[in-house]
Amino acid sequence: MYDAPNLAESQVTQDNIKISARNVQVFYADTHAIKDVDVDILDKTVTAFIGPSGCGKSTFLRCINRMNDTIDICKVQGDIMLDGQDIYDKRVDPVQLRAKVGMVFQKPNPFPKSIYDNVAYGPRIHGLARTKADLDEIVEKSLRRAALWNEAKDRLDQPGTGLSGGQQQRLCIARAVATAPEVLLMDEPCSALDPIATAQVEELIDELRQEFSVVIVTHSMQQAARVSQKTAFFHLGHLVEYGETGQIFTNPEDERTESYITGRIG
Amino acid sequence: MPLIWLIVIVLAIAVAGYVLGRSRVMAATGGDSRKLHSLPSYYGYNVALKVVLPSFFLLLVWLLVQPVIVNGTVAADIPQSAIPEGSSRDLIMSEVRRTAEGLDNAVAQGIMTEDFATNARSDLNDVTQRLKDAGQIVTAQVTQPILQAAQRYRIMNDTGNLILSLLVILVAAAGAAWSLREMRPEFRARNVVERVVKGVLVAAASVAILTTLGIVLSLVFNTIEFFRLYPAGDFFFGTAWSPSFTGRGGSSELGVLPLLWGTFYISIVALLVAVPVGLFAAIYLSEYASPRVRSFAKPMLEVLAGIPTIVYGLFALLTVGPLLVAVFGKDGLGWMQAGTAVMTAGLVMGVMLIPFVSSLSDDIINAVPQAMRDGSYGLGATKSETIRQVVLPAALPGIVGAILLAASRAIGETMIVVLGAGAAARLSLNPFEAMTTVTAKIVSQLTGDADFASPEALVAFALGMTLFVITLGLNIFALYIVRKYREQYE
Amino acid sequence: MTDVTPNAGGNRAGNSLATQDARTKRRNRAEARFKAYGLTAILVGIFFLVVLAVSIIRSGSPAFTRTVVDVEFALSQAQINEAEEQLFKTAAYAAFFTDALKRQIDESGMEVAVDEDAIERIIGKPGSTIREFFQANPDRIGTPVTFELAASSRVDGYFNGRVTRESMQDSRFLMAGDLDLVDALAEAGVIRSSINWTFITGADSGVDNPGAAGIGASVVGSFFMMLVVLVLSLPIGVAASIYLEEFAPRNRFTDLIEVNISNLAAVPSIVFGILGLAIFIQFAHLPQSAPLVGGLVLTLMTLPTIIISTRASLRAVPPSIRDAALGVGASKMQSVFHHVLPLAMPGILTGTIIGLAQALGETAPLLLIGMVGFVARGYPDGIVSGFMDPNSAMPAQIYTWAARADASFYEKAWGGIIVLLVFLLTMNIIAIILRRRFERRW
Structure with a gap:
């Protein structure tokens, strides 16, 4: 179903490391949710985080754009560098960070506004468009990017909540894309969708790779195999194994990875 | 027989019935409760319920009906000639009741013998004097027809009470006898008791309906009575409010418009204070405040809601009013004549409504799903951008509902306006002038000396009806909006 | 397809995350302003509370x-x-x-x-x-x-x-x-x-003698009224809630009750006064100014509050408790009265106390049933006369004083408010303690 773009995989160098995490620990009050995670996430690549539920993959994802800041009891230690800059530096404004590192959530969460305003929300707050025409252009391009333009172009002024689940999720992707991020984080973006919508979104993810570094959390191993080039397996808060997707699924090094892939744990 | 004794007797029969019912059925099985259909106590409860319920029901109905019948019969017997010019049958009847009560008291104090009280036909002076001795306030000389009516009233009431006591005890005893006969081991006592209890529960729940019915009936009948005396058109569209003080004149102008204007003006001032403060307080509490600040500030604000309105009324009259006069009065800016004004009442009412708006809005803002906020933060929005552009639009219907509920509170508020807004009904735009409201006039028209049958008193019911309809409309609309809003996120 | 970001870079000149660009600075200032508005609102509310408290204590303590x-x-x-x-x-x-x-x-x-x-x-x-x-x-x-x-x-x-x-x-x-x-x-x-013990224990004086006025008699009036409210509203409220929460089928009748309760909760209190005047005094000829009538009116007014809070505490008892009772062969009625009701009782009592506190401070309906203007010169003689004889109640007494022409009575009115608030505070503290001690999270 998915042709692995071998070209990209073979050219991995130090240069296109987008995010590098070192020794990351996350605590929820007294619970140690993420333990010693080191990982390098590449630019223009889809990286999948897999693992059984509660393994910390979503938590780690939320660390990358500091979404965990909104949770009072959550504490993050260690370094996460975006283009060589520590995002947990005191001087870093999480608002600016999140403009660069966009996020798509598990459940489609369109704002209670029109489709147009949903997509235009990010560009407006970040001041990406100088004129109305600029904004129209961004909205159209983002909707096209999210493969929603044809369905939505005649109903841009209707509420985003009126779309179907799959359309809503693509709207959320369009919304994230419109902000012109460099990294796109996706937290189980297909878990609330039916198979057809899932296929559409997966296709979209593959397209987005040309532009962004995409990190996707999924509980479906098949999905990880279909869309990603790199896969990281999390278990009980540890990053157990990280490598080429093909290798992780065909020839895992760690026993736990193999157990999970073959369905013995999880 | 005093009522309390009657109740005690019935309860005693019930307790005896419980013990008897229980022991009887136990005896029938030779003390082995396993052979019973239900637990032994259910047999006891069955008897007790059948004693208490019918007899108390009878008691309640009788107590409600007897005064109506007695009043009606006695009133009908007062000859037309005994009603002086300018008085009414109702007024005479209240005098009759007073006299009857006086006779009761006099007998109780030993100033009159029972015989004297029932036969005191001749010497009216003597009766009046003796009544005064007994501490009864008798307006004037007791006249012959009034005395006769009063005596009749007493006799009818006494007979009624006697019959009532006998009947109630009889019903209680019959209930006991009937249910005791049922006491066989295979009798399904639990099912019967549970059915009865369920009936009681339904009756309790119906009190809400009865209350509404009572409100509507008391408003409707008196309002109709009012419109018979005063044209409805003049009431709804009249722009002047000047009831005559005699309580009997046809010169009263009873237009509701100035009162409605005062009501709305004060409510608007109140909402202008309460909505911004309450809303921002709710936003701060739900989105910004740390748990510690929240656990301190939220109860502090809620204390404002727990303070009785009389306190706010006094605060308006004695603290805020004089303060405003000092600033805006003739020593200051010269806009204000006296402490009681739209501004005074509106400000204080606004303070009262702050916690109302803030806690309702707080709930509603909290009901906006976190996913919505995450979506916005994920795009790099700041908190305030998220709140203004995502959370508030999402919560808007609910907040509108909360504001409408607050408005209905403001419109129905009485004590603050009675004490803080003044008594003059006028149509004016100056917020520093005294104005009055529907609620304040309900109080003043019904607490004065006016005769209940006069349009000056009855107008209060028409005002009450107006108030009831407006607040009910607002409430239903607001609750509908809030419910729709809640369903959206459930 | 590569150029989705027409203005990317344009507004993000300094690409470093550590320095804020002008727009972010502006947005952060707006953020700080907005937060300050919220804090101001809270402070305004607390400020009013403090002003209220200070003026009550300062004017009332004399x-x-x-x-x-x-x-x-x-x-x-x-x-x-x-x-x-x-x-x-x-x-x-x-x-x-x-x-x-x-x-x-x-x-x-x-x-x-x-x-x-x-x-x-x-x-x-x-x-x-x-x-x-x-x-x-x-x-x-x-x-x-x-x-x-x-x-x-x-x-x-x-x-x-x-x-x-x-x-x-x-x-x-x-x-x-x-x-x-x-x-x-x-x-x-x-x-x-x-x-001034006369003020605390005494009865009201005439309009010309503010020095001798006391709040004691109206405290007794309020006490009898609250007794009526408690005795009527607790059982009726609990029974109604049990029916609505546990037994009521979903039908028109139930809907009617629900609608009535939620609307009664928002009906202005003065309307209940009209009800009391028309039904209890004009129709049923109960004595004017009697604590019994006041209690009846306040009962009707408090019932919705009590029903709403009681239903909430019944709903907080998890269904598993009911299932467990039904599972060992108890009847529905037994499961409710033996298991659900006792578990919900702390919540019900808390709600009842808060409802009573509300009723205790309520004034408007009392004005209409004649508890104002009446000079309560003495204590009732006994229990029956406590219910049936004309008396005043605390808030009505305060209003009477506030409405008198002699400014010396204002001090009494404030003092009366202190007494009233002490009662309310005590009741609320009892409710809080009850909640803290017995609150159970399932």
Whole structure:
């Protein structure tokens, strides 16, 4: 179903490391949710985080754009560098960070506004468009990017909540894309969708790779195999194994990875 | 027989019935409760319920009906000639009741013998004097027809009470006898008791309906009575409010418009204070405040809601009013004549409504799903951008509902306006002038000396009806909006 | 397809995350402003609360003290005989008293002119008090007795700061010169403040005697009213809630009840007063101003509150408890009364206390059923008369005082509010303790 773009995989160098995490620990009050995670996430690549539920993959994802800041009891230690800059530096404004590192959530969460305003929300707050025409252009391009333009172009002024689940999720992707991020984080973006919508979104993810570094959390191993080039397996808060997707699924090094892939744990 | 004794007797029969019912059925099985259909106590409860319920029901109905019948019969017997010019049958009847009560008291104090009280036909002076001795306030000389009516009233009431006591005890005893006969081991006592209890529960729940019915009936009948005396058109569209003080004149102008204007003006001032403060307080509490600040500030604000309105009324009259006069009065800016004004009442009412708006809005803002906020933060929005552009639009219907509920509170508020807004009904735009409201006039028209049958008193019911309809409309609309809003996120 | 970001970089000139660009700075300032608005709103609310509390305490606390004059003097049998022979007996007693007071002042070595009129203006006419005392206690004749006499309300005001030398106008009640005497007496310890028990335990006085007004009788009135509310609203409210929460089928009748309850909760309280007036007084001929009627009206008003909170606590009991009871063969009724109700009881009681506190402070309906304007001059004689005889209630008494022309009653009104708030506070604290102690999270 998915042709692995071998070209990209073979050219991995130090240069296109987008995010590098070192020794990351996350605590929820007294619970140690993420333990010693080191990982390098590449630019223009889809990286999948897999693992059984509660393994910390979503938590780690939320660390990358500091979404965990909104949770009072959550504490993050260690370094996460975006283009060589520590995002947990005191001087870093999480608002600016999140403009660069966009996020798509598990459940489609369109704002209670029109489709147009949903997509235009990010560009407006970040001041990406100088004129109305600029904004129209961004909205159209983002909707096209999210493969929603044809369905939505005649109903841009209707509420985003009126779309179907799959359309809503693509709207959320369009919304994230419109902000012109460099990294796109996706937290189980297909878990609330039916198979057809899932296929559409997966296709979209593959397209987005040309532009962004995409990190996707999924509980479906098949999905990880279909869309990603790199896969990281999390278990009980540890990053157990990280490598080429093909290798992780065909020839895992760690026993736990193999157990999970073959369905013995999880 | 005093009522309390009657109740005690019935309860005693019930307790005896419980013990008897229980022991009887136990005896029938030779003390082995396993052979019973239900637990032994259910047999006891069955008897007790059948004693208490019918007899108390009878008691309640009788107590409600007897005064109506007695009043009606006695009133009908007062000859037309005994009603002086300018008085009414109702007024005479209240005098009759007073006299009857006086006779009761006099007998109780030993100033009159029972015989004297029932036969005191001749010497009216003597009766009046003796009544005064007994501490009864008798307006004037007791006249012959009034005395006769009063005596009749007493006799009818006494007979009624006697019959009532006998009947109630009889019903209680019959209930006991009937249910005791049922006491066989295979009798399904639990099912019967549970059915009865369920009936009681339904009756309790119906009190809400009865209350509404009572409100509507008391408003409707008196309002109709009012419109018979005063044209409805003049009431709804009249722009002047000047009831005559005699309580009997046809010169009263009873237009509701100035009162409605005062009501709305004060409510608007109140909402202008309460909505911004309450809303921002709710936003701060739900989105910004740390748990510690929240656990301190939220109860502090809620204390404002727990303070009785009389306190706010006094605060308006004695603290805020004089303060405003000092600033805006003739020593200051010269806009204000006296402490009681739209501004005074509106400000204080606004303070009262702050916690109302803030806690309702707080709930509603909290009901906006976190996913919505995450979506916005994920795009790099700041908190305030998220709140203004995502959370508030999402919560808007609910907040509108909360504001409408607050408005209905403001419109129905009485004590603050009675004490803080003044008594003059006028149509004016100056917020520093005294104005009055529907609620304040309900109080003043019904607490004065006016005769209940006069349009000056009855107008209060028409005002009450107006108030009831407006607040009910607002409430239903607001609750509908809030419910729709809640369903959206459930 | 590569150029989705037409303006990317344009507005993000310094690509470093560590430095804020101009737009982010502006947005962060807007953020700080917005947050400040919220904080201001909270502070405004708390500010009002503080102002309210301060003005209540400042204006109300003088009601709890009164100014008394302590004079110690002895009266011999001969003096009494002399006084009793005179035409104005009390005046003769007063003269003895004035002499004693003068002596006391002289002994303390102060140079103040004392004239009888001034003394009369300060402490009224003490003669009758003294005469009555010695008539009642003939054995005390000849021994020194200390009399504690209430000072006039204007002297009271002078001590409380309500009357100052500047605001004083010479009148037949008090002259400016009298204040010198008052100061002197205060220095000598003859005039002092003491707790005004009359206010706490006494009954209302007439419109012309603010000094003797007390809140005690209306506290009793409120107590009987609350008894009625408690006895009626708790069982009815609980029964209604149990029905609606546990047994009611989903049908029109249930919907009707639900709609009625939620609307009654928002009906203005004055409308309940109209209901009480029309149904209980006009139709059923219950006595006006009686705590029973007040209690009935407040019951109807409190019921929705109690039903709503009771239903919430019933709903908080997890269904598993009901299933467990039903599973061992209990009937639905048994599962509710044996298991659900006891578990919900703390919540129900908390809600009831809060409902009662609300009812205790409610004034408007009481105005209409005649609890205002009525001067509660004494305590009820017994339980039945406690329910049936006209009485006032705390909030109604406060309103009566506030509506009186004499400004001296305002102090009483504020004092009454302190008493009322103490009751409300106590009830709420009990509710909070109940909730803290028994609250259970499932």
